[in-house]
Amino acid sequence: MESPFRTRIKICCISSPEEARLAIRLGADALGLVGRMPSGPGVVGDELAALIVDSTPPPIATFMLTSETNTGDIIAHQRRVGANTIQIVDAVPPETYAQLRDALPALKLVQVIHVIDEKNIDEALQAVQNGVDALLLDSGNPNLAVKELGGTGRVHNWAVSRQIVAQSTVPVFLAGGLTIENVRNAIETVQPFGLDICSGVRTNGQLDEKKLEAFVRIVLG
């Protein structure tokens, strides 16, 4: 069945107010700001992230990616940055979402699921049960000695992602290795609510206007 929504676009790894303005001008619905991570190319400091949040107009959403797993540390991170959405990139105890809602009631909570195999379907549905506002399916590997929590430039098993989308009662974003070349196939295969992209619209680490323009054109048809 065709989705009743237009596919939403989140541009991640925003590293300056200029990149934020470019992403918004070209059609981004949301911006991603990557906090301290064990690995990955997109990290920005909290002060710069806060500056970008301050310069972002409504209705554009600001997603703060956090690798913190302790409720108090996630809250402290959010207070430093001020984003309106928290993207939790590692597994957290089930009670975390309710604790975050008590402390930060206006905030939206997005749980990242790193899709490796079918076991991740249960993990995703459990996060929905525990109260997240949305899921984001990425290609990291939290089981490595140095955890990969995103920003890998790799695609994962989209057949598993499709099953998660079909069973989820909250919106699902697809991330991980999306490019101009594969995004049409990604939309048709997975049918996500939204897409999240970092390396696929960058050249030498910088947001690339031509790539982003082409990406948006393909997504919005």
Ligand SMILES: O=C(O)c1ccccc1N[C@@H]1O[C@H](COP(=O)(O)O)[C@@H](O)[C@H]1O
């Ligand atoms: O970019 C990073 O450094 C990063 C590190 C740790 C967690 C998430 C990170 N970025 C996110 O990863 C996805 C996928 O990136 P890519 O498109 O495969 O390069 C990206 O959308 C960011 O949300």
